[in-house]
Amino acid sequence: MADSVSTADLARWMHAFAELVTEHKDNLTALDAAIGDGDHGANMDRGMRAGIAAIDEAAPDTPRALFTKLGMTVVSTVGGASGPLFGTLFLRLGSALGDSTEVSPTELAAALRAGLDGVVARGKAEPGDKTMLDALAPAVTALESAAAAGTSRSEALQLALSAAEQGRDATTPMLARKGRASYLGERSVGHQDPGATSAALLLAAAVRAPL
Amino acid sequence: MKKLINDPQDVVAEALLGIEAAHPTLRVDHQHRIIARVDAPRPGKVGLVSGGGSGHEPLHAGFVGPGMLDAACAGEVFTSPVPDQILTATRLVDGGAGVLHIVKNYTGDVMNFEMAAEMAALEGDLRILTVVTADDVAVQDSTWTAGRRGVGVTVLLEKIAGAAAEQGRPLEQVADLARRVADNGRSMGLALTSCTVPAAGKPTFELGEDEMELGVGIHGEPGRERVPLAPAREIAAMLVEPVLADLPFRRGDKVIAFVNGLGGTPLLELYLMYNEVNRILAGHGVQAARSLVGSYITSLDMAGTSVTLLKVNDELLSLWDAPVRTPLLNWGG
Known part of the structure; x- marks a missing residue:
């Protein structure tokens, strides 16, 4: 990862995430209907559309302003557990990146780590609980390693996406221990986690934007 | 729908x-x-x-x-x-x-x-x-x-x-x-039919004509098990016994006994249920000091009931x- 990214780049990343959520809305809903209450696609789509509209209107000029606006909007429009979890991720990203106008790869990885820590604190989940964490945590670790090794940015993001997708796929045989799916016990086994699926889209968006 | x-x-x-x-x-x-x-x-x-x-x-x-x-x-x-x-x-x-x-x-x-x-x-x-x-x-x-x-x-x-x-x-x-x-306080519920979320347009879960979901949640979450349809006196036992055993409630305890409808069950049946619940409580020497019977915490149009027992003392009763x-x-x- 050689180059740094600007606030405008980060905004394009979030636009790409919103597009991917819209494209995968029906799939997210179908995954959630199997082990949850079947509203994950609709809730994430509503929240990201509102979030994008809010940042387009506010035209933030720092990463902090961008992610604070997005996070607050997502929290106040999504509801359920996904609102606070994705909202916390964005809010922590914003406070970690602060006002720096050029974000280095190492800073970006560190900010995603801060966001991940926020999700852990909010959701009190652990890896292996069949949650969004199972996609997000390996992706952040991959990004940190790549940043430390000086890998090119596009390659680093590809590595992070692969790690997220592997983590997402690994949720299928897991037994859910958090959220509504946990009430299913053994019946949650054999279904891919919708939260891990939408979290992997965040990395897919970074590749698509490209960041 | x-x-x-x-x-x-x-x-x-x-x-x-x-x-x-x-x-x-x-x-x-x-x-x-x-x-x-x-x-x-x-x-x-x-x-x-x-x-x-x-x-x-x-x-x-x-x-x-x-x-x-x-x-x-x-x-x-x-x-x-x-x-x-x-x-x-x-x-x-x-x-x-x-x-x-x-x-x-x-x-x-x-x-x-x-x-x-x-x-x-x-x-x-x-x-x-x-x-x-x-x-x-x-x-x-x-x-x-x-x-x-x-x-x-x-x-x-x-x-x-x-x-x-x-x-x-x-x-x-x-x-x-x-x-x-x-x-x-402890509770347990039972569904005779699923609820239907308006935006979904179809029942949240499938339940046969001769089946009940024991331990159902108020959003139609699955319960402990799916059991064959049974008379009210057996249903009352399926709900009250695990509730009594859990706290546990003991002989001589006073409780507020709350028989709740989940949205699609008539008050007539809820009172019939209350009679069964009260009978079981009396058998355990638990006194229903107060009662609440009706649909107060529902799951849209779900037919079914939940039983809540709250152990009370004089202070809680006077506040009630x-x-x-x-x-x-x-x-x-």
Whole structure:
């Protein structure tokens, strides 16, 4: 990862995430209907559309302003557990990146780590609980390693996406221990986690934007 | 799907318009979806705020008024309210004595109330304590799940904590009383049919004509097991025995016995159930000191029932008996 990214780049990343959520809305809903209450696609789509509209209107000029606006909007429009979890991720990203106008790869990885820590604190989940964490945590670790090794940015993001997708796929045989799916016990086994699926889209968006 | 609705997307907004029109003692903030006492905030009184997904009416809006809640936050159907909504309601009812948040134990509800309390803490001008209800004994291995769900005891807690707040007790005391209620109440439910979420348009789960879901949650979450249809006296035993064994309730205990309808079951059947429940309690030497029979925490149009037992002492009983003036609970002078 050689180059740094600007606030405008980060905004394009979030636009790409919103597009991917819209494209995968029906799939997210179908995954959630199997082990949850079947509203994950609709809730994430509503929240990201509102979030994008809010940042387009506010035209933030720092990463902090961008992610604070997005996070607050997502929290106040999504509801359920996904609102606070994705909202916390964005809010922590914003406070970690602060006002720096050029974000280095190492800073970006560190900010995603801060966001991940926020999700852990909010959701009190652990890896292996069949949650969004199972996609997000390996992706952040991959990004940190790549940043430390000086890998090119596009390659680093590809590595992070692969790690997220592997983590997402690994949720299928897991037994859910958090959220509504946990009430299913053994019946949650054999279904891919919708939260891990939408979290992997965040990395897919970074590749698509490209960041 | 056969429902008295216009557009599935407008169900909550239009119901709030009806609540406002029907109850002049309530005021409704339609933008934030908050139902509050018309005289809020009451200076010097602890404010009580609850909320959750819509679809469980009369919980919570039907319990707003003197002697119970100061405000309720209505989420989308079966979706928790959001932090700025909860924070707005909290500010609205804060009369300077602090605010108690009453939260049912569901992942989304807990997180959204938690964020609202954190946002309030950042501003530094509001004192908030939180009590979480988790009384559903159907969820057994709580170490490996999101924990027990908050169900029927929430209604009893809102009444008792509301009475304590109305008496002018300080926030810590109201919260302690609320926790005692949460700790001493247990529930279990049973579905005869699934509910149908308006936006989904079809039943949440399939249940055969000759089957029941034992231990069902109020969003149609699966229960302990699917069992063959049985007479009411057997159903009562399936619900009461695990509840009694869990706390455990003992010979000589006094309880408030609450037989609740889940939305699609007639009062006639609920009274028939109450008779069966009361008979089982008497057999165990547990005295039903007070009763509540009716549909107070529902799951849309689900047919079925839940039984909640709350172990009480004289203090809790006198708070239960204290005057209350809400659309759905209304007694005393």
